Amino acid sequence: VARRPAKAPEPEPKAPAVAPPPPAAPEPVELVEVKDYETKTSPAEPDPSAPPPKSFEELDPNLGWAVNQKGLAWTDLAEAAPEATRQWQRWYRKSAQPSDPRVVEQTFSTLMDALDGIEVDRALLERKLARCKRSVQKLAGSAGEPRYDSLKARYGELVKEVGFEPWRREGQALAVDITLLEADLRVLEAEAAAAPTSTSTSG
Structure with missing residues (x-):
């Protein structure tokens, strides 16, 4: 009696491929509104080695001389820088005093810039x-x-x-x-x- 050939072993079924997990979603970014004043440079602290700001009494003759040198009147300067001129005149009349001496120099610079910009035409x-x-x-x-x-x-x-x-x-x-x-x-x-x-x- 002829022998039946032995049955070949069946291959083990392969496990189904597992897909890699999806990448994690990025953390939500909170949008923060930035206001204009936050982007501006804050005023620098005064340099302790710098000379003290000049007083009104020191700067007033210089401003008057500059106005006269250009052949102008205070009314001409008031037309170019009305608020700064009014403030300067209040200090001149002693009707107000600056709380910060640096304000005097800033006002002086404003008036000098305005004076430079006046064209005698x-x-x-x-x-x-x-x-x-x-x-x-x-x-x-x-x-x-x-x-x-x-x-x-x-x-x-x-x-x-x-x-x-x-x-x-x-x-x-x-x-x-x-x-x-x-x-x-x-x-x-x-x-x-x-x-x-x-x-x-x-x-």
Whole structure:
């Protein structure tokens, strides 16, 4: 009797491949709002080795000299930097004192920058003459008095000079003369305001 061949062993079934675990989700990032002032550089602490800030009494003559050198009046500076000029005038009149001496230097720098930015051009001179015109009109009651008549004549001559094209003199020279006229007119206005008014009495 022929033998039945032995059955070959069946291969063991392979275990199914296991997929790798998915990568972990990144941690959520919290968005933080950054305000403008947080990105700005905070003011540096004063250097202890630096000289102390200058006082108002030290800086005021320098500012006045710079205004005069450019042939301007304080009113011209006030038009360019109104708030800083008002603050400086309050210190000048002693109606207010700075709480921090560094504020004086900062205000001084603001005014000097504004002064450097003022251009002595026709528009500036015409604004100055407009102020003179208002003073001349305000003092019209003084007509016939030598000082008033002289100031009014100076005003008329300067109006003609500024109207020339081109100017016969430099703009700064014209600015100086108009500034002097403004000052003289203010003096006359102050005197007129302080003069007692005449009243007629019957008795």
